[in-house]
Amino acid sequence: MIKLSVNVNKVATLRNSRGGHSPSVLDAVDVCVAAGAPGITVHPRADQRHITPGDVRDIARRLRTAAPGVEYNIEGDPRPDLLALVDEVRPDQCTLVPVKPGEVTSEAGWRPGPAAAQLPDVIARLHARGIRVSVFVDAEPDPIAWAASVGADRVELYTEPFARAFEQGLDAGRRSFTRYAEAARRAHDLGLGINAGHDLDLDNLVIFRELPCLDEVSIGHAIVSRALFVGLKTVVGEYLKVLSGI
Numbered sequence: 001m002i003k004l005s006v007n008v009n010k011v012a013t014l015r016n017s018r019g020g021h022s023p024s025v026l027d028a029v030d031v032c033v034a035a036g037a038p039g040i041t042v043h044p045r046a047d048q049r050h051i052t053p054g055d056v057r058d059i060a061r062r063l064r065t066a067a068p069g070v071e072y073n074i075e076g077d078p079r080p081d082l083l084a085l086v087d088e089v090r091p092d093q094c095t096l097v098p099v100k101p102g103e104v105t106s107e108a109g110w111r112p113g114p115a116a117a118q119l120p121d122v123i124a125r126l127h128a129r130g131i132r133v134s135v136f137v138d139a140e141p142d143p144i145a146w147a148a149s150v151g152a153d154r155v156e157l158y159t160e161p162f163a164r165a166f167e168q169g170l171d172a173g174r175r176s177f178t179r180y181a182e183a184a185r186r187a188h189d190l191g192l193g194i195n196a197g198h199d200l201d202l203d204n205l206v207i208f209r210e211l212p213c214l215d216e217v218s219i220g221h222a223i224v225s226r227a228l229f230v231g232l233k234t235v236v237g238e239y240l241k242v243l244s245g246i
Helices: 009-018 025-034 053-066 080-089 119-128 141-149 160-167 170-189 221-230 232-244
Strands: 003-007 039-042 071-076 093-096 132-137 154-158 193-197 214-219
Touching: 003 071, 003 221, 003 232, 009 025, 009 221, 025 039, 025 053, 025 232, 039 053, 039 214, 053 071, 053 080, 071 080, 080 119, 093 119, 119 132, 132 141, 141 154, 141 170, 154 170, 160 170, 170 193, 214 221, 221 232
Parallel strands: 003 039, 003 214, 039 071, 071 093, 093 132, 132 154, 154 193, 193 214
Antiparallel strands: none
């Protein structure tokens, strides 16, 4: 079965908009775990506009003591403070994501350049600590081949282009999905595991769950947005059913 990793960033965004401790990110993690989510994702950005280092540590402690079977995935750009935090927390997976100054959310996968050039050393450092490494890439042959060459264990396919195509209709969504399926097969042939994330939701997952060799999807915004109306436990259950093909 495809694993669901719930990204709880948006819960922290809501909390930070007012200050204080409500809504509690830890309470959100507890609800997701109780609902059956096999993974939790956070993306602690340098500006701390949602998840903070304190949140990262608190979630690590909660999962370690109350839900040791739930995987913890920390996303982020390989800046020194993020890597130090990952070293300290030792999550199951670290997803390396390029960050563009001023972006609201991730806008593209890794591309050649000075930032990408450091990834082989970063990946080796994470592997030495027993951490699985995924790299965020566009669904194209060259980035996938590059991910394999730098030692990544998995790729996370950037799915916003698929989501935008799906909004244009089922046929457009299917055409876009074909490109992702080809990318997934290429990644699998190179020995890479396959994750996916960005703007996946209950509607477009009905297509995307068919992706060959898909290991995991990371979803946050759509889950928390729907949870405002029907509750977080209910939404996590809905996503688990869709991913299982029910």
